[in-house]
Structures are given as C-alpha cells and as structure tokens.
Amino acid sequence: MNAADLPSSCDLVVIGGGPAGLAAAALAARAGVQTVLFDENAGVGGQIYRGITATPVEDRAILGADYWAGVGLVDEARASGAVIVNGAIVWSLDPARRVGVSIAGKARLIQARQVIVATGSLERPLPIPGWTLPGVMTAGAAQTALKAQGLVPDGRTVMAGAGPLLWLLAAQLLRAGAKIEAILDTAPRMNWLRAAWHLPDFALSPYWSKGLALLREVKAKVPVIRVDRVEAHGRDRFAEVAFGSASGERRMKADLLLLHHGVVPNVNLALAAGVAHRWNGRQLCFEPVVDQDFGTSIPGIAVAGDGAGIAGGTAAAERGRIAAIAAVAALKPDAILPQVQAIRQRLAREEMGRAFLDVLYQPAPGHRRPVGDTIVCRCEEVTARQVRDAADLGCEGPNQMKAFLRCGMGPCQGRLCGLTVTELIAEQRRSNPAEVGYYRLRPPVKPISLAELASLPISDAERKAVER
Amino acid sequence: MFKRLGSTGTEVMLKVDGKPVRARSGDTVAAALLAAGIDHCRTTPVTGAPRAPYCLMGVCFDCLVTIDGVGSRQGCLVPVREGMAVETQLGRREAGR
Numbered sequence: 001m002n003a004a005d006l007p008s009s010c011d012l013v014v015i016g017g018g019p020a021g022l023a024a025a026a027l028a029a030r031a032g033v034q035t036v037l038f039d040e041n042a043g044v045g046g047q048i049y050r051g052i053t054a055t056p057v058e059d060r061a062i063l064g065a066d067y068w069a070g071v072g073l074v075d076e077a078r079a080s081g082a083v084i085v086n087g088a089i090v091w092s093l094d095p096a097r098r099v100g101v102s103i104a105g106k107a108r109l110i111q112a113r114q115v116i117v118a119t120g121s122l123e124r125p126l127p128i129p130g131w132t133l134p135g136v137m138t139a140g141a142a143q144t145a146l147k148a149q150g151l152v153p154d155g156r157t158v159m160a161g162a163g164p165l166l167w168l169l170a171a172q173l174l175r176a177g178a179k180i181e182a183i184l185d186t187a188p189r190m191n192w193l194r195a196a197w198h199l200p201d202f203a204l205s206p207y208w209s210k211g212l213a214l215l216r217e218v219k220a221k222v223p224v225i226r227v228d229r230v231e232a233h234g235r236d237r238f239a240e241v242a243f244g245s246a247s248g249e250r251r252m253k254a255d256l257l258l259l260h261h262g263v264v265p266n267v268n269l270a271l272a273a274g275v276a277h278r279w280n281g282r283q284l285c286f287e288p289v290v291d292q293d294f295g296t297s298i299p300g301i302a303v304a305g306d307g308a309g310i311a312g313g314t315a316a317a318e319r320g321r322i323a324a325i326a327a328v329a330a331l332k333p334d335a336i337l338p339q340v341q342a343i344r345q346r347l348a349r350e351e352m353g354r355a356f357l358d359v360l361y362q363p364a365p366g367h368r369r370p371v372g373d374t375i376v377c378r379c380e381e382v383t384a385r386q387v388r389d390a391a392d393l394g395c396e397g398p399n400q401m402k403a404f405l406r407c408g409m410g411p412c413q414g415r416l417c418g419l420t421v422t423e424l425i426a427e428q429r430r431s432n433p434a435e436v437g438y439y440r441l442r443p444p445v446k447p448i449s450l451a452e453l454a455s456l457p458i459s460d461a462e463r464k465a466v467e468r
Numbered sequence: 469m470f471k472r473l474g475s476t477g478t479e480v481m482l483k484v485d486g487k488p489v490r491a492r493s494g495d496t497v498a499a500a501l502l503a504a505g506i507d508h509c510r511t512t513p514v515t516g517a518p519r520a521p522y523c524l525m526g527v528c529f530d531c532l533v534t535i536d537g538v539g540s541r542q543g544c545l546v547p548v549r550e551g552m553a554v555e556t557q558l559g560r561r562e563a564g565r
C-alpha cells in the first residue's frame with residue numbers, strides 16, 4: 001500500500017505487527033471496527049514470529065512449535081478485514097492520536113479515534129568493552145537472521161549474557177547447525193536465593209517444563225561458564241573474548257560474539273506521545289502505567305504486549321485482545337465481543353511464572369553500570385567515565401546529560417543507552433532510577449528525512465510541529 | 469560470518485560500493501551484506517570507527533547505508549531489489565541526506 005492510499009482518519013490504528021498487534025487488529029476488525037495495522041518490517045510477526053510468512057527455515061524443529069504458533073495469529077489477522085501495512089515506519093504519535101507514518105519514503109498523518117501501541121520489546125543493552133566492534137551482535141540479531149533469511153553463524157561463535165531467551169536462541173542456533181564454542185553466563189548466582197521464593201508459581205506455569213528442556217538441550221552440547229566480566233577484543237573487528245570469574249581470567253579466540261541481556265519494553269513511541277511511565281524495580285526498566293485494559297494516561301491510547309512490561313509472546317497476544325475489546329467498546333458500544341474474563345484468566349496463567357524468571361535472570365549491577373572507557377552511547381561514542389564524571393559535576397538527569405555529552409542524541413535516540421545512563425546517574429548521585437527518570441523524547445521517534453516531511457499533505461505550521 | 473541454511477528464494481544482484489554482490493529475495497540489505505561477508509557498513513561520525521549491523525531489528529542504526537543515492541537508510545529494514553546500489557557510509561549521521 002502507498003502512503004497516498006491511506007485514509008486521513010480511521011477508527012483504530014494498531015502500531016506493531018507482533019503477537020499483540022496481530023491479535024488486537026484481528027479482534028477489532030472482526031467486531032466491525034475499521035482497523036489499520038502498521039508494521040515497519042517487510043512481513044508481520046514482530047520479533048518472536050519474525051519471518052513467519054516467508055521464512056526459508058523449512059525444518060520446523062529448528063525454530064520450534066512455539067514459533068509456528070504464530071501462523072494462526074497471522075491467518076486470523078489477515079482474514080479479519082484489518083488493513084495490514086508493512087514497511088510502514090511510525091515516527092510520531094501525539095496525545096490527540098495523530099499518527100505520523102512513512103511508507104516507501106512518503107509521509108502521512110492519520111487521525112485515529114483509538115490507538116493501540118504494540119511496539120513490543122528490545123534487547124537490554126549489555127555495555128561491555130568492545131561491544132561496538134563488527135563481529136559483536138545481539139543474540140536477537142542472529143535469531144532474526146535465522147528466522148527471516150535462514151542465515152546461520154559460520155565459524156566460532158560465543159554467546160554471553162543472561163535471560164531466559166538466551167537459552168532459546170542458543171537452542172535454535174544449535175539446531176540450525178551453528179557451532180557455539182561457549183556460553184558465558186553473566187546471571188549472578190546469588191539471584192537464586194531471591195528467585196527461590198517465586199519458584200512454586202513458576203513450577204505451575206507453562207514455562208517450567210519448556211525451560212528445563214531447553215537448558216538440558218543446550219548444556220548437553222555447549223560448555224556453560226559462569227562469568228562476572230566479559231570483554232570483546234580486536235582491532236577493527238572482534239577477534240577474541242576475554243572473561244573473568246572466581247576461578248580466574250581466560251581468553252578465547254572467536255569469530256562472532258552474540259550478546260543478550262534480556263528484553264525491556266520499547267518505550268520510545270509511547271514516551272514521545274506523553275504516556276506516563278514508571279520504573280519497574282523487578283524488571284529494571286521503565287514501563288507505561290496501564291490499567292487492566294492496558295489503557296494509558298492518555299485517553300484513547302493503549303499499550304499492549306511486551307511494550308507494557310515483559311511477559312512473553314503468548315501473554316502479548318492476550319493483552320492485545322484485552323486492549324482491543326476496550327477500544328471496540330469505546331468505538332461501538334453495541335458490538336458483539338468475546339468474554340474478556342476468559343482472556344484475563346489465560347493471561348494470568350501466562351504471567352504466573354514471570355516473577356521467578358525476572359529475579360533469576362536479573363542482570364548483575366556491573367553489567368548494567370559499566371565503568372571507565374566502555375562505550376555507553378554507541379551513536380555518539382560517549383563512555384561510562386564521561387557520564388559518571390558529568391553526574392559528579394552536578395548533571396542531575398538524562399536530559400541534562402544530553403546537553404553535556406550528546407548521549408542519546410544520535411539516531412537510535414537512546415534506545416541503546418537510555419537505561420544505562422539513568423542507572424549510572426542514579427549510582428553516582430546516590431539516587432535511584434525512578435527519581436532520575438528517563439530521556440524526554442520528542443517526535444519524530446524514527447529519523448525521517450526532509451524529503452519525507454516535505455511529502456506530508458499538511459500546512460507549514462503543522463510541519464514545524466514535528467521538525468527537530 | 470554467516471552461511472545460508474538452504475538456497476530458497478531467487479537470486480538478486482546488488483552493487484555494493486560498485487562491486488556486484490549476490491543476495492536472495494527475502495534478504496534485507498543488512499542481511500545480504502552479512503551473508504556476503506562484508507566486514508562493516510559504515511564508520512562513525514565521532515571517531516571513524518567501523519560498524520556492522522548490530523541488532524537487525526531497527527533499533528541500533530549501526531546498519532546505516534546509502535541505498536540508491538539516499539543516505540542513512542536502515543539496511544536491516546529495507547528488502548533487497550534487483551540492481552539496487554548500496555554504498556557503505558562514512559561518518560554521516562542524519563537520515564536521508
């Protein structure tokens with residue numbers, strides 16, 4: 001679809017085509033609501049079902065049954081009558097629910113009566129020395145390349161980090177034939193003590209047996225080494241990983257280092273729209289404040305899926321349905337809708353084991369708050385020392401830090417440094433992340449060219465409102 | 469750094485910095501560069517350090533390249549097309565200039 005073919009207003013805009021967005025769009029469109037879903041990738045599925053409609057990975061065992069469950073969601077959304085637009089980059093959302101979107105270099109503003117933000121999660125940064133070298137990628141990147149293009153790491157691969165997804169990604173890569181030399185596990189062993197408290201709930205959740213099976217599968221093939229320090233070395237590309245633990249220092253030559261540090265809500269669009277957020281002390285990230293229908297502080301804007309706090313793909317779809325039921329009820333009070341109570345029960349079951357996983361895989365302080373010359377802001381190449389020094393000199397918050405050091409001002413707009421900068425300031429100033437807060441974000445949340453802006457069918461005054 | 473699991477899709481030819489590079493339909497520009505073993509796709513504006521695609525999901529912007537004359541496009545979000553001209557990028561940070 002071209003930008004010019006889009007309606008200038010619409011009942012419901014869903015942003016993001018992962019499980020939450022697909023389920024929300026399907027439910028709303030089926031209830032007779034005019035629904036448009038924007039997704040920035042070439043195909044729907046989000047990260048979890050990435051490439052689901054076109055993956056070249058034919059052997060279903062490689063990506064596993066949970067991945068293929070995504071087919072049903074896509075089919076449902078496609079059959080629902082929702083307009084699904086791929087390659088659509090949403091660069092702005094304002095409190096009046098005007099959605100700025102860019103398709104193939106042409107921009108458009110659409111007035112929505114209801115908006116469901118389903119922008120999901122992104123990988124928490126793991127700022128270690130050398131993490132900007134070519135040859136260092138996120139584990140999620142390797143998974144994306146596998147799902148969407150059937151690309152498998154070739155040569156000696158090392159994985160490092162923590163989080164339940166690390167084990168799933170390792171298992172998928174191994175099944176696809178990758179050679180993983182070692183997994184450097186950075187989750188502090190002490191986490192077990194606090195996590196044990198939540199074990200009974202986890203044992204009843206669907207993740208218990210799946211998680212154990214994954215751990216067994218991976219550990220049978222790859223040495224897992226507990227580490228408290230990881231460094232990537234190499235001149236112009238990664239060549240060697242150094243790591244340290246209680247039993248000493250080691251170095252290992254490798255071709256590819258895959259980092260993973262759990263996932264956190266992708267908050268940029270909701271923040272830029274002005275949605276109220278709060279610090280989640282268990283998941284160690286900011287998340288939108290939502291009600292039981294995933295409505296936010298701004299009327300008519302809901303945030304569903306992992307964007308509202310990490311709970312996984314199945315929970316994301318249920319959350320999308322709940323948000324859609326509320327949106328439909330607001331738009332069309334007489335619409336026939338599914339029973340929300342049954343959906344809430346399924347969601348509660350999905351979320352049951354979460355506390356255990358959150359605590360068990362809580363990343364170590366040293367890996368969230370780097371020191372010395374380790375780069376914090378990849379875009380502007382700002383180091384941990386610079387951020388700490390500026391905080392000591394009186395810089396109180398992330399926005400002031402932007403002015404001091406340009407951190408968070410590059411094209412990624414703080415997605416890869418925001419949490420680190422907040423935590424570093426909190427540590428230096430003996431405060432806490434909730435007090436320190438996050439970068440203030442303004443649209444456009446994705447870089448948009450002047451040519452794209454110029455293609456907007458709007459007045460000069462309106463154009464000025466979104467220009468940086 | 470990466471190998472292909474199978475050979476699905478059809479062959480698509482790109483030009484990367486003027487040299488022919490074989491890709492497959494269904495590749496993004498960033499995936500095609502990785503599959504072709506290209507070691508970096510841009511250098512940074514601050515220190516000139518080389519960067520290669522890092523997240524492959526539109527988050528990090530380390531995959532910025534010039535595509536058919538338009539600078540600073542996210543290679544991991546753009547599907548390849550026959551005859552596409554991709555240029556690695558030196559130092560620029562603004563989108564689409």
Ligand code: FES
Nearest residue numbers: 524528529531544
């Ligand atoms: S590789 Fe990160 S944005 Fe493209």
